[in-house]
Amino acid sequence: xxxxxxxxxxxxxxxxxxxxxxxxxxxxxxxxxxxxxxxxxxxxxxxxxxxxxxxxxxxxxxxxxxxxxxxxxxxxxxxxxxxxxxxxxxxxxxxxxxxxxxxxxxxxxxxxxxxxxxxxxxxxxxxxxxxxxxxxxxxxxxxxxxxxxxxxxxxxxxxxxxxxxxxxxxxxxxxxxxxxxxxxxxxxxxxxxxxxxxxxxxxxxxxxxxxxxxxxxxxxxxxxxxxxxxxxxxxxxxxxxxxxxxxxxxxxxxxxxxxxxxxxxxxxxxxxxxxxxxxxxxxxxxxxxxxxxxxxxxxxxxxxxxxxxxxxxxxxxxxxxxxxxxxxxxxxxxxxxxxxxxxxxxxxxxxxxxxxxxxxxxxxxxxxxxxxxxxxxxxxxxxxxxxxxxxxxxxxxxxxxxxxxxxxxxxxxxxxxxxxxxxxxxxxxxxxxxxxxxxxxxxxxxxxxxxxxxxxxxxxxxxxxxxxxxxxxxxxxxxxxxxxxxxxxxxxxxxxxxxxxxxxxxxxxxxxxxxxxxxxxxxxxxxxxxxxxxxxxxxxxxxxxxxxxxxxx
Numbered sequence: 001x002x003x004x005x006x007x008x009x010x011x012x013x014x015x016x017x018x019x020x021x022x023x024x025x026x027x028x029x030x031x032x033x034x035x036x037x038x039x040x041x042x043x044x045x046x047x048x049x050x051x052x053x054x055x056x057x058x059x060x061x062x063x064x065x066x067x068x069x070x071x072x073x074x075x076x077x078x079x080x081x082x083x084x085x086x087x088x089x090x091x092x093x094x095x096x097x098x099x100x101x102x103x104x105x106x107x108x109x110x111x112x113x114x115x116x117x118x119x120x121x122x123x124x125x126x127x128x129x130x131x132x133x134x135x136x137x138x139x140x141x142x143x144x145x146x147x148x149x150x151x152x153x154x155x156x157x158x159x160x161x162x163x164x165x166x167x168x169x170x171x172x173x174x175x176x177x178x179x180x181x182x183x184x185x186x187x188x189x190x191x192x193x194x195x196x197x198x199x200x201x202x203x204x205x206x207x208x209x210x211x212x213x214x215x216x217x218x219x220x221x222x223x224x225x226x227x228x229x230x231x232x233x234x235x236x237x238x239x240x241x242x243x244x245x246x247x248x249x250x251x252x253x254x255x256x257x258x259x260x261x262x263x264x265x266x267x268x269x270x271x272x273x274x275x276x277x278x279x280x281x282x283x284x285x286x287x288x289x290x291x292x293x294x295x296x297x298x299x300x301x302x303x304x305x306x307x308x309x310x311x312x313x314x315x316x317x318x319x320x321x322x323x324x325x326x327x328x329x330x331x332x333x334x335x336x337x338x339x340x341x342x343x344x345x346x347x348x349x350x351x352x353x354x355x356x357x358x359x360x361x362x363x364x365x366x367x368x369x370x371x372x373x374x375x376x377x378x379x380x381x382x383x384x385x386x387x388x389x390x391x392x393x394x395x396x397x398x399x400x401x402x403x404x405x406x407x408x409x410x411x412x413x414x415x416x417x418x419x420x421x422x423x424x425x426x427x428x429x430x431x432x433x434x435x436x437x438x439x440x441x442x443x444x445x446x447x448x449x450x451x452x453x454x455x456x457x458x459x460x461x462x463x464x465x466x467x468x469x470x471x472x473x474x475x476x477x478x479x480x481x482x483x484x485x486x487x488x489x490x491x492x493x494x495x496x497x498x499x500x501x502x503x504x505x506x507x508x509x510x511x512x513x514x515x516x517x518x519x520x521x522x523x524x525x526x527x528x529x530x531x532x533x534x535x536x537x538x539x540x541x542x543x544x545x546x547x548x549x550x551x552x553x
Contacts, residue, residue: 009057009060009129010030010057010075010124010125010126011054011056011057011124011125012026012077012113012122012123012124012125013053013054013122013123013125014120014122015053015055015077015091015122016053016079016089016091016092016116016119017053018079018089022051023051023053024051024052024053024089025048025049025050025051026048026049026052026053026077026078026091027045027048027049027077027078028045028046028057028078028124029042029046029075029078030042030043030044030045030061030075030076031043031073031074031075031076032071032073033071033072035069035071035520035524035527037520038519043061044061045059046059047059066527067099067300067530067533067534068352068527068528068529068531068533069352069523069526069527070097070099070351070352070523070526071097071098071099072096073095073096074093075093075094075111075126076090076092076093077092077093077113078091079091090116091122092113092115092116092121093113093115094113094123094124096109096111097355098128099352099355099356101126101127101128102128102304102305102355102356103357105307107127107128107305108125109125109126110124110125110126111124111126135297135298136194136294136295136296137192137195137294137295137296137297138192138194138195138230138233138293138294139192139291139293139294140190140289140290140292140293141187141188141189141190141191141290141291142160142177142188142287142289143185143186143188143287144158144184144185144269144285144286144287144288145185145286145287145288146184146185146285146286147184147185147186147224147269147285148184148213148224148284149184150213150221150223154182155182155184156182156213156223157181157182157183157213157214157215158179158180158184158186158211158212158213158223159177159179159180159188159211159212159214159220160188160209160210160212160287161175161176161177161209161212162176162193162198162207162209163209163210164197164198164200165205165206165207165208174193174198175191175193175198177189177191181214184285187290190291194297195230195294199229199230202230203229203230203231204229204231205229205230206227206228206229207228207230207233208227209225209226209228209287210222210224211223211224211225211226211284211285211287223269223285224269224274224284224285225270225271225272226268226270233289233292234292236289236292268283268285269283269285269287270283298538298541298548299534299538300535300537300538303434303537303541304356305548306550307435308434308435308436308437308537308548309356309357309358309435309437310353310437310438310439311357311427311438311439312353312354312357312438312439313362313363313364313423313439313440313441314346314350314363314364314365314383314440314441315364315365315366315367315417315420315441316342316364316365316367316383316402316443317342317368317415317442317443317444317445318366318368318369318405318409318411318412319367319368319369319412319413319414320368320411320412320413321445321446322445322474325407325411331445331473331474332406334403338518341473341508342402342473343399343402344508344518344522345508345522345525346395346398346402346441346443347399348523348526349441349469349471349525349526349530350362350395350398351395351526352526353530353533354394360394361391361392362391362392362394362395362397362398363382363392364382364383364384364390364391364392364401365380365381365383365390365420366378366381366383366402366405366409367379367380367381367415367416367417367420368411368414369409369410369412370409370410370412372408372409377412379416379418379419379420380419380420381405381409382401383398383402383404383405384397384401385404385405385408413449414449414450415444415447416449416453416454417442417444417448417450417453417457418450418453418454418456420440421458421461421468422457422460424440424461424466425457425460425461425464425466428464428465428466429464432544433546434540434544434546435549436465437466438464438465438466438467439466439467439468439469439533440467440468440469441469441471442468442471443470443473444472445473445474446474446476447476447477447480448480448481448484451480452493455491455492456493456494458484458486458491458498458502458503459491459492459496459497461502462498462499462500462501462502463499464540465537465540466502467502467504467533467536468502468503469504469505469529469530470484470485470503470504470505470506471505471506471507471508472506472508473509474509475509478505478507481505482505484503485501485503485505486498486501486502486503487501499543500536500540500543501532501536504529504531504532504533506525506529511525
């Protein structure tokens with residue numbers, strides 16, 4: 001599922017001048033590369049702007065954005081009016097990952113144009129703008145008055161059913177209120193619903209509401225119906241806002257009605273059958289809108305563009321069960337032609353997440369090894385052998401340090417996760433205002449040895465701005481990892497449950513492609529392990545009521 005569609009504006013600067021008697025007439029062609037593919041396909045092109053080396057194109061490229069995928073783009077500025085690519089002057093090209101631009105400050109990135117030997121080709125400024133797709137959430141409260149009596153021995157037990165109208169004239173149920181027992185004048189609890197669920201973002205689309213009397217056997221009695229629209233409801237909101245300012249009849253929280261205040265909107269409940277049968281029929285009661293408020297639903301991109309940084313930490317299993325690194329059967333073995341499973345998993349995940357980390361410095365640890373010179377067992381040693389600064393420069397720096405550690409430490413055991421989880425949790429606890437979010441990648445081969453301590457560490461970490469990705473390599477059974485994943489049952493420790501689901505586990509073997517297409521396999525791996533990160537980040541922000549910071553204009 002795309003996180004959001006984005007419109008891309010591009011503005012080349014100081015382009016090559018390929019025309020003899022005037023400046024170039026540039027157009028920019030966008031090429032996209034499929035996931036796991038090396039082939040570039042044309043996605044679209046801007047308009048042509050005559051006689052300029054600094055064009056500001058109006059035409060936008062609209063692309064779906066997927067956090068969990070590496071979306072490679074290529075921008076080729078070309079000169080001349082010919083529609084045939086080969087007949088146009090090549091003015092350079094720029095390569096960029098979509099995530100790089102999303103993760104850059106204010107969603108703007110300037111990249112040098114290259115490709116013409118011995119010449120400066122200028123630059124291209126890229127701007128990504130998130131397209132609105134109606135992310136508002138409505139909270140409303142309704143009550144009813146003088147509804148028809150349906151029960152023989154008592155009054156009605158009314159509830160409301162909301163329906164969204166579809167393009168083909170049919171209706172789809174989108175909300176149902178609770179039942180209020182034994183009353184003809186019910187007041188329902190406030191409820192929240194996304195605007196896109198209520199009207200699919202079309203403010204004038206009909207919203208039909210049925211009123212029923214609840215029956216225990218499920219054969220609920222129809223009381224009546226009425227229709228409205230989001231626009232009608234929102235107008236009531238604006239009228240009410242003016243009323244609040246003028247008369248002060250409502251409290252500071254204007255979404256909460258106070259006794260004696262005028263309602264926002266009266267709507268009659270009609271029963272078509274009764275209306276046909278009875279000449280003097282007026283209605284079956286009225287429904288009143290008591291309160292109506294709208295809030296925006298923030299997205300992952302809102303936080304990234306507001307400055308939230310993803311801090312990526314790696315922890316690699318150095319236990320003896322992996323096998324001697326120099327032996328071809330070892331999970332750490334890297335041939336001259338192929339990386340080890342550990343290195344492949346690290347590259348697949350790291351190359352995507354690094355786009356959202358401004359300094360590209362990644363703390364990297366090993367666990368389960370004996371360290372020189374005294375052979376002391378460590379479950380949290382820096383791969384770069386620098387305890388004061390365990391950060392490596394980029395994913396390539398992490399890989400270098402990992403390979404160097406394989407040559408200097410002795411694989412041993414046991415397999416303990418808790419120390420490194422607590423290490424990252426300690427860093428996450430330092431900044432909890434939403435400006436930093438930590439992602440820990442653990443790559444391991446086997447059965448965990450400190451399950452109780454790890455559960456305790458995860459429960460504690462679930463209250464902090466962090467997520468944990470576990471990639472299992474090798475043929476072992478990973479039942480314990482599935483338990484930590486918490487998709488079915490929330491992780492608990494000593495009676496405490498994790499506040500959020502923060503762990504995602506995948507077995508590496510599920511992504512080994514029989515065809516040998518390593519690039520495609522790793523793209524699928526990264527996609528699956530990273531897919532939950534945006535929602536996990538949002539869940540932390542929502543539970544702490546942290547709103548995105550406004551991006552600088």
